[in-house]
Amino acid sequence: MAEKRFIIKKEDTQTLARVGKMRTAHGIFNTPAFMPVGTRATVKTCTPHELKGIGAEIILSNTYHLYLRPGHDIVKQAGGLHKFMCWKGPILTDSGGYQVYSLSPLRSISEEGVSFRSQIDGRKHFISPEKAIEIQNALGADIIMIFDECTPYPSDYEYAKNSMELTLRWAERCKKAHKNPHQLLFGITQGCVYKDLRKKSVEATVALDFPGYAVGGISVGENKELTYEILAYTTPLLPKEKPRYLMGVGRPEDIVYGVSCGIDMFDCVLPTRNARNGAMFTSSGIVKIRNAKYKTDFTPLDPNCNCYTCQNFTRAYLRHLHIENEILAHRLHTLHNLYFYLNLMRGIRQAILNNTFAKLKDDINALVSLGALNSPDGTKQRL
Amino acid sequence: MAEKRFIIKKEDTQTLARVGKMRTAHGIFNTPAFMPVGTRATVKTCTPHELKGIGAEIILSNTYHLYLRPGHDIVKQAGGLHKFMCWKGPILTDSGGYQVYSLSPLRSISEEGVSFRSQIDGRKHFISPEKAIEIQNALGADIIMIFDECTPYPSDYEYAKNSMELTLRWAERCKKAHKNPHQLLFGITQGCVYKDLRKKSVEATVALDFPGYAVGGISVGENKELTYEILAYTTPLLPKEKPRYLMGVGRPEDIVYGVSCGIDMFDCVLPTRNARNGAMFTSSGIVKIRNAKYKTDFTPLDPNCNCYTCQNFTRAYLRHLHIENEILAHRLHTLHNLYFYLNLMRGIRQAILNNTFAKLKDDINALVSLGALNSPDGTKQRL
Numbered sequence: 001m002a003e004k005r006f007i008i009k010k011e012d013t014q015t016l017a018r019v020g021k022m023r024t025a026h027g028i029f030n031t032p033a034f035m036p037v038g039t040r041a042t043v044k045t046c047t048p049h050e051l052k053g054i055g056a057e058i059i060l061s062n063t064y065h066l067y068l069r070p071g072h073d074i075v076k077q078a079g080g081l082h083k084f085m086c087w088k089g090p091i092l093t094d095s096g097g098y099q100v101y102s103l104s105p106l107r108s109i110s111e112e113g114v115s116f117r118s119q120i121d122g123r124k125h126f127i128s129p130e131k132a133i134e135i136q137n138a139l140g141a142d143i144i145m146i147f148d149e150c151t152p153y154p155s156d157y158e159y160a161k162n163s164m165e166l167t168l169r170w171a172e173r174c175k176k177a178h179k180n181p182h183q184l185l186f187g188i189t190q191g192c193v194y195k196d197l198r199k200k201s202v203e204a205t206v207a208l209d210f211p212g213y214a215v216g217g218i219s220v221g222e223n224k225e226l227t228y229e230i231l232a233y234t235t236p237l238l239p240k241e242k243p244r245y246l247m248g249v250g251r252p253e254d255i256v257y258g259v260s261c262g263i264d265m266f267d268c269v270l271p272t273r274n275a276r277n278g279a280m281f282t283s284s285g286i287v288k289i290r291n292a293k294y295k296t297d298f299t300p301l302d303p304n305c306n307c308y309t310c311q312n313f314t315r316a317y318l319r320h321l322h323i324e325n326e327i328l329a330h331r332l333h334t335l336h337n338l339y340f341y342l343n344l345m346r347g348i349r350q351a352i353l354n355n356t357f358a359k360l361k362d363d364i365n366a367l368v369s370l371g372a373l374n375s376p377d378g379t380k381q382r383l
Numbered sequence: 384m385a386e387k388r389f390i391i392k393k394e395d396t397q398t399l400a401r402v403g404k405m406r407t408a409h410g411i412f413n414t415p416a417f418m419p420v421g422t423r424a425t426v427k428t429c430t431p432h433e434l435k436g437i438g439a440e441i442i443l444s445n446t447y448h449l450y451l452r453p454g455h456d457i458v459k460q461a462g463g464l465h466k467f468m469c470w471k472g473p474i475l476t477d478s479g480g481y482q483v484y485s486l487s488p489l490r491s492i493s494e495e496g497v498s499f500r501s502q503i504d505g506r507k508h509f510i511s512p513e514k515a516i517e518i519q520n521a522l523g524a525d526i527i528m529i530f531d532e533c534t535p536y537p538s539d540y541e542y543a544k545n546s547m548e549l550t551l552r553w554a555e556r557c558k559k560a561h562k563n564p565h566q567l568l569f570g571i572t573q574g575c576v577y578k579d580l581r582k583k584s585v586e587a588t589v590a591l592d593f594p595g596y597a598v599g600g601i602s603v604g605e606n607k608e609l610t611y612e613i614l615a616y617t618t619p620l621l622p623k624e625k626p627r628y629l630m631g632v633g634r635p636e637d638i639v640y641g642v643s644c645g646i647d648m649f650d651c652v653l654p655t656r657n658a659r660n661g662a663m664f665t666s667s668g669i670v671k672i673r674n675a676k677y678k679t680d681f682t683p684l685d686p687n688c689n690c691y692t693c694q695n696f697t698r699a700y701l702r703h704l705h706i707e708n709e710i711l712a713h714r715l716h717t718l719h720n721l722y723f724y725l726n727l728m729r730g731i732r733q734a735i736l737n738n739t740f741a742k743l744k745d746d747i748n749a750l751v752s753l754g755a756l757n758s759p760d761g762t763k764q765r766l
Contacts (some may be wrong), residue, residue, distance in 0.1 A: 012467075027502065045710040047711065048695075048715070049695075068708065070703045070706075071680065074699065078700070079681075272584065296457060316453070317424070317469075320452070320467075321425060324425075326425050327427060327710055327713055328428060331428070331714070
């Protein structure tokens with residue numbers, strides 16, 4: 001019998017956290033994993049070699065963006081996404097479902113699929129579940145996602161129910177359309193904040209038998225307590241022996257919380273986007289480098305960090321580069337923030353192996369309650 | 384006796400080109416040298432380690448920009464420019480003379496110095512020759528420049544004469560003001576396109592005895608033949624045993640021409656600026672990556688190039704990144720263009736050592752006459 005695709009090496013004794021590894025056509029990644037976001041076949045500002053150097057084992061790219069530009073046909077001609085962008089490790093592409101809804105203003109959803117206008121030139125496009133698979137087959141990522149309707153939050157029960165059921169029917173069509181055995185097609189569960197819908201979505205999606213499952217439509221924004229409750233409810237419903245992916249989440253404390261619920265994979269634009277806005281994650285909280293107090297601060301961004309940025313440059317220099325809008329600022333900040341996230345994941349995995357994950361979770365929560373991990377927009381986030 | 388500061392290792396037999404090495408407080412650089420431009424204490428998009436990796440031995444930074452932001456006092460507090468930007472090799476700062484004229488609209492020149500308004504916030508500033516030296520002393524570059532009036536082209540004879548004489552008086556004041564023996568203060572000669580003024584400027588500047596001399600006010604734009612003639616006339620007037628620096632020049636063929644006249648040092652924003660505009664220097668001419676024909680061109684930017692960009696990525700991918708205005712495009716293009724320039728300098732030095740410099744010059748001219756090195760704005764440049 002072939003080696004198992006997903007192996008759980010250790011389960012936490014106090015939470016549902018687990019450490020594992022996942023095998024793909026382009027190698028193995030360790031879980032819990034954070035996937036840096038490379039929307040347009042580039043993790044913004046980074047070379048693939050830098051990503052590897054800071055410990056990224058899998059990255060994410062976007063079907064919607066690559067479909068519009070340069071076009072999946074061109075990526076296919078290039079020999080697939082790995083060759084196109086020169087990343088030799090595992091890649092996951094999301095299906096474009098989320099982007100179609102969030103980026104295309106004039107969309108309309110039918111049973112058949114979604115028609116929308118390009119955000120680039122206004123041209124009309126139509127993506128069906130079958131088309132989403134065709135595009136993802138052309139891109140050639142190791143893990144691909146079913147085409148879903150990402151149910152908006154808030155949604156009333158009726159909308160959420162219909163939307164979840166549509167996603168189920170699309171999941172079935174995606175599975176039928178997908179033929180390439182080297183690409184793992186993951187299911188996506190929906191159901192908004194309604195537990196019975198979440199349960200039904202999980203049961204029906206799992207019945208279709210995918211090699212991994214995502215919890216979709218979770219946005220840790222407006223109502224964090226409710227969202228956390230839904231996440232804690234939904235995740236353990238998913239089969240234990242398959243990887244679980246929490247899409248688009250989140251801040252360090254959200255990731256730690258997700259891991260404690262049994263999530264194995266995360267992606268989020270936060271580290272890369274915050275970096276370009278000059279908000280950096282450090283061991284003592286968020287540093288907003290624009291702050292005048294850093295003008296003559298000749299210490300590293302984070303004295304406890306081993307990243308290239310912290311080993312070589314001072315806050316005063318980083319502030320100068322940021323104020324001048326120099327590209328090097330975006331580079332050094334991105335490298336640091338991604339290193340922080342990837343290092344957090346290493347710490348999480350090690351903590352689970354050492355039976356110290358609960359302490360790690362407490363430490364993060366302590367930082368948050370001190371206000372040190374306030375989100376960059378200034379609103380205080382509670383766990 | 385201490386080792387000589389500037390050593391000429393070999394002189395070309397057919398031209399005035401020479402290979403040498405220059406010793407500074409932060410190490411040696413080989414000549415003819417190209418200095419990547421790091422206006423705001425960063426060579427745009429590059430880390431200092433990348434610059435070292437592609438063979439940069441000395442870089443240039445700008446007094447004017449650093450005086451306005453972050454302020455030379457802050458750079459001094461950081462331990463000087465080398466520490467501030469984490470570049471351990473030689474640095475040259477220009478005096479700000481050129482930038483005061485080209486970037487500050489409301490300037491007024493007097494015998495005492497120049498008053499101008501900041502391009503950033505409109506605040507009034509005054510820079511005298513003494514102030515320019517004070518700023519450069521605080522920045523701590525290995526080679527610093529006298530504060531000159533960069534005579535505009537075209538200028539009538541009277542203006543050019545007065546301007547050149549003002550620069551001479553300022554040179555004397557700069558020399559008096561400069562006290563730090565670890566920083567080498569270079570003189571700048573002017574005289575516009577008037578040979579007698581050029582000659583007088585050289586003689587009087589050399590009489591002040593600087594450890595190196597620049598040819599200033601040379602802009603290979605409007606009238607290239609005349610400019611080349613002035614350069615060929617002026618350069619050999621400068622003392623043979625001192626390094627000669629042609630400020631702000633130029634394209635590859637201009638650099639080769641300058642070397643043939645006896646120039647040892649060059650700086651120019653062309654490789655870095657063109658890179659960000661998507662115009663790349665290659666062994667077969669300029670590649671404008673935006674061109675639609677590169678959409679499905681899965682070959683390297685320059686198949687004969689050993690830079691990171693050409694070793695790892697295709698034209699199709701670079702075009703995609705450039706069209707999307709991705710920072711990685713600017714990075715990869717800058718790295719390539721700087722590598723091209725630094726490699727050109729290595730080739731020039733080797734050719735002089737091998738007595739093949741004349742052939743190298745012919746090869747470059749052949750490329751130019753084929754139109755392959757047309758400047759990115761599309762105008763054909765002749766040698």
